[in-house]
């Protein structure tokens with residue numbers, strides 16, 4: 175058994191015996207969509223109490239065997255990450271702030287009583303994944319290779335306690351534009367449901383949070399909206415975030431505001447990057463509470479001029495309209511705003527290697 179007691183990480187590599195034919199792959203890469211097609215390989219590392227992390231391997235993408243009693247299937251001991259690999263104009267491949275994902279993964283692991291994965295091993299696994307399927311970068315404008323590292327509890331045991339064995343995997347999916355319609359601005363439905371309560375798992379990136387957001391999201395779709403907006407659990411007053419994206423507000427005085435990290439908001443890498451880029455531009459960025467009532471008032475008075483959501487998958491998405499039981503209101507012109515567009519362009523240019531990287535965020539991987 176290959177263990178990882180030493181820092182030297184050697185992944186066993188088993189190439190796919192029948193990889194996707196180039197013609198089929200090219201068709202996918204010309205129109206990748208989001209999260210529906212997967213590359214030919216995946217990365218896997220096991221963890222047990224006795225051996226720690228062991229068996230690092232790259233293997234053909236495919237179904238995984240789990241004991242029906244595996245804890246993940248019953249008590250949802252599962253965490254994940256999402257990040258993208260980019261093909262730069264010079265042909266090199268790069269990741270964007272993968273250390274931030276590695277850190278957050280471990281923060282999530284601690285909250286879900288799971289073993290932490292050394293940051294170096296997390297990044298090594300991602301590099302292996304991209305190297306194995308480097309021919310899977312989409313050819314479309316704005317395309318990237320979306321990477322999904324995740325960890326599941328594999329111990330066959332129905333008692334309620336942290337499992338004693340885990341599996342870490344990375345899969346990859348070519349990505350185009352996240353929002354199907356490619357809509358210029360999205361419409362939000364303010365949910366009566368809450369996503370996260372104080373003391374809960376809202377700050378951890380765990381599948382359970384997403385399971386709980388599906389009914390509210392379906393409700394938003396049924397009412398004709400694109401996404402759901404969650405308010406805080408205690409007062410149902412303060413804006414927190416969407417099901418999987420953070421939010422920003424832009425004011426007529428040129429300042430920006432994003433809800434402060436309160437323990438119930440997921441600390442987005444995109445959020446953190448945009449705060450830094452906005453400050454680079456000389457803008458004031460506040461991290462504070464902001465209520466739905468204040469948002470409505472500021473949108474009506476013209477104090478608030480733009481709002482947008484952000485996250486790795488969709489990057490930056492303008493918010494055009496907000497609707498709830500108290501009626502709806504429009505943000506600015508209802509279409510994409512100037513500052514929103516400018517920040518998105520700044521961020522994506524750095525990610526894609528089309529602009530200098532003053533913060534050292536880009537990691538070249540070959």
Ligand SMILES: *Cc1c(COP(=O)(O)O)cnc(C)c1O
Pocket residue numbers: 256379415416417418419420440441442443444445484485486487
């Ligand atoms: C992943 C996620 C985000 C966005 O984080 P990024 O690191 O920017 O992709 C925001 N909210 C939730 C609930 C998330 O799970």
